[in-house]
Structures are given as structure tokens and as C-alpha cells.
Amino acid sequence: MEIEDTIQPLCRALNIQLVELPRSSSDGGNIIKQATPKLQDALVARNLALAEDKGLDILTTCASSHAIMCNTAQDMERDPVYASQINNLIARTSRIEYSGESKSWHLLHYLVEEIGLDKIRNAVKNPLNMNIAGYYGPDMQHEGACGNDDPFMPTYMEQLIEALGGKAIDYESKCQSVGSPSILSLEDTSLSMTAAVLSDAIESGADLVVSACTISHINLDSYQSKAGRVSGKSTTVPVCHLSEIVAFALGFYPDRLAQLRTRVRLIGS
Known part of the structure; x- marks a missing residue:
């Protein structure tokens, strides 16, 4: 609740436009991966594909979630055969595929690299x-x-x-x-x-x-x-x-x- 309360005004103040991502799901939290890695990667790739379909990246406040998305994107980029298998899964269920265009940003990295510390300092x-x-x-x-x-x-x-x-x-x-x-x-x-x-x-x-x-x-x-x-x-x-x-x-x-x-x-x- 605290994160939802604070992320919205924070982003408005720094001119970050947040767009809801309908139909997105859990990323598996590295719990599903212990039993079925491919299922977790499919969940993550589907979320990234939904963002990609809108021409957007994903902004997250969670280091674990960010790392999970980055790992899936890297695995698919390194192994085209595996990427094809994952995309076949999500294409059957959601009629979308992930091509690697969209990426995950953690809030920390976005603030420092994209917004800039000077702008933040001046807004305090x-x-x-x-x-x-x-x-x-x-x-x-x-x-x-x-x-x-x-x-x-x-x-x-x-x-x-x-x-x-x-x-x-x-x-x-x-x-x-x-x-x-x-x-x-x-x-x-x-x-x-x-x-x-x-x-x-x-x-x-x-x-x-x-x-x-x-x-x-x-x-x-x-x-x-x-x-x-x-x-x-x-x-x-x-x-x-x-x-x-x-x-x-x-x-x-x-x-x-x-x-x-x-x-x-x-x-x-």
C-alpha cells in the first residue's frame, strides 16, 4: 500500500508517465522457477511482450522482480531456440510474442540515469x-x-x-x-x-x-x-x-x- 501511495505522486512530480498494463501477471517470484523454469520465463516474457505491444518499457520498484525480468530477457537473447519455445507458449495463450524490444527498469536506476540527480535535487x-x-x-x-x-x-x-x-x-x-x-x-x-x-x-x-x-x-x-x-x-x-x-x-x-x-x-x- 505504501508503495502504491507514493509511486504515483513521485512519478507525477518528476514527469514520469505511468501506464497501467492490463492482463499482466505475476512473474513467479523465483518460486515457480524452482519447479518449472520455462513456466516462469513464459510468465515474464508475456509481461514484457504486453509492454512491448504498447511500445513501453516496464518500471518496477522491486529488485527481485527487476532481476527476474532481466534474466529472462538475457536468456532469450542468448538462446534463440529457447526464445522460440517461450514465444510459442505465450503465442498460444495470449497471441503475442516478445522480441526483446522492451526492457525492465528498476526505479533506482531510472531515477539516477534517466531523470538525473540534479533534477531530483532541485525538486526536493x-x-x-x-x-x-x-x-x-x-x-x-x-x-x-x-x-x-x-x-x-x-x-x-x-x-x-x-x-x-x-x-x-x-x-x-x-x-x-x-x-x-x-x-x-x-x-x-x-x-x-x-x-x-x-x-x-x-x-x-x-x-x-x-x-x-x-x-x-x-x-x-x-x-x-x-x-x-x-x-x-x-x-x-x-x-x-x-x-x-x-x-x-x-x-x-x-x-x-x-x-x-x-x-x-x-x-x-
């Missing part, structure tokens, strides 16, 4: 003025999915945080997995991985963690107390999604930003 109405640790996660940190950022030592999140008036906190675990969606089957392991990321951010001086992945966000936010109990580490820190802090800094939902600042002060005191 409520500077964040907090110590903020960005969480990338591992999924989109490889060539073809991380835009022009460094896959091993990314800086886009830190650059964006600074442009929004925050102080970017660098920490070692920012690309480390938190075990999503293994929380459903290997809970203690996933919670320990989550605790490692949160405690590292806290020890590095973060007042707030900002996530670029909606799936990992669940672990970092909803499960952080349980992760602390399982690991014995300090894990209590406010967690926001990237779209939220951008919208807040651009002047939207000032009441929510005020509540966030209060949480930061209370937890840090």
Missing part, C-alpha cells in the same frame, strides 16, 4: 536530514540488471540519498541476501541473515534503512523483531521503501515523514 522540498543506509540486496547486482552502476560496489542508492538531503551510510552488508522467500521454509536461517544486515546497518550509524526490494522489505521490516530474538543482535531500526523516501523528500505525505522522524528519534534515544 523536505530534505531528509537523517543517516540512511540503502539496501540493494543481491538480485539485481549483476551485469544486465544493475544499469550502469557497479555490480560489486554500487553507489546509486547513496548518491540518491545524498540528493534527497540525507546522509548516506555505507556498510558491508548492503548487497547481502536476507533469505527471502526462504522465510517460509528455513525461517531461522532467513532470520539470521536478516539480522546480519540490520545489525550491520545499525552499527555503521544508520537511523533508517531504505530498501530497493519489496520482497526483502518484508524480512527487514515485518520480521526484524523476530530476527533480533533469534540472533541476539540489535535489529530495531525503521525501514522504508525507496519510493517512500523519494516521495517524502519531494514534499508528499509530510505527516508520514514527521511520524518517521519521530520513530527515528525514539529508537535512537
Whole structure:
């Protein structure tokens, strides 16, 4: 709900025109892929083909979803025979094919590369003025999915945080997995991985963690107390999604930003 609330005004403020994609579906979340990789690739290729049919790229707020789309597009580009098999599947069900024209953008990469940090900096109405640790996660940190950022030592999140008036906190675990969606089957392991990321951010001086992945966000936010109990580490820190802090800094939902600042002060005191 927070992402839906914030992505719309954020995009309007930066002149990004969002177009709904009717008939689109789940991308399988790398869960379906464990049993039937071809089915997941067909789901992804179908979504990309629907966007392609409109002459559009896809913009996503989720690092996992972005990586899934990039991986499918790369696999189809590298293997024409496999691409033909996938296109035959989606042609039978939806009468469309994916030719590789449309691509996925993660919100982070689009803001930095297409909109530009100067434009964003000039649009800021409520500077964040907090110590903020960005969480990338591992999924989109490889060539073809991380835009022009460094896959091993990314800086886009830190650059964006600074442009929004925050102080970017660098920490070692920012690309480390938190075990999503293994929380459903290997809970203690996933919670320990989550605790490692949160405690590292806290020890590095973060007042707030900002996530670029909606799936990992669940672990970092909803499960952080349980992760602390399982690991014995300090894990209590406010967690926001990237779209939220951008919208807040651009002047939207000032009441929510005020509540966030209060949480930061209370937890840090």
C-alpha cells in the first residue's frame, strides 16, 4: 500500500508517465522457477511482450522482480531456440510474442540515469536530514540488471540519498541476501541473515534503512523483531521503501515523514 501511495505522486512530480498494463501477471517470484523454469520465463516474457505491444518499457520498484525480468530477457537473447519455445507458449495463450524490444527498469536506476540527480535535487522540498543506509540486496547486482552502476560496489542508492538531503551510510552488508522467500521454509536461517544486515546497518550509524526490494522489505521490516530474538543482535531500526523516501523528500505525505522522524528519534534515544 505504501508503495502504491507514493509511486504515483513521485512519478507525477518528476514527469514520469505511468501506464497501467492490463492482463499482466505475476512473474513467479523465483518460486515457480524452482519447479518449472520455462513456466516462469513464459510468465515474464508475456509481461514484457504486453509492454512491448504498447511500445513501453516496464518500471518496477522491486529488485527481485527487476532481476527476474532481466534474466529472462538475457536468456532469450542468448538462446534463440529457447526464445522460440517461450514465444510459442505465450503465442498460444495470449497471441503475442516478445522480441526483446522492451526492457525492465528498476526505479533506482531510472531515477539516477534517466531523470538525473540534479533534477531530483532541485525538486526536493523536505530534505531528509537523517543517516540512511540503502539496501540493494543481491538480485539485481549483476551485469544486465544493475544499469550502469557497479555490480560489486554500487553507489546509486547513496548518491540518491545524498540528493534527497540525507546522509548516506555505507556498510558491508548492503548487497547481502536476507533469505527471502526462504522465510517460509528455513525461517531461522532467513532470520539470521536478516539480522546480519540490520545489525550491520545499525552499527555503521544508520537511523533508517531504505530498501530497493519489496520482497526483502518484508524480512527487514515485518520480521526484524523476530530476527533480533533469534540472533541476539540489535535489529530495531525503521525501514522504508525507496519510493517512500523519494516521495517524502519531494514534499508528499509530510505527516508520514514527521511520524518517521519521530520513530527515528525514539529508537535512537
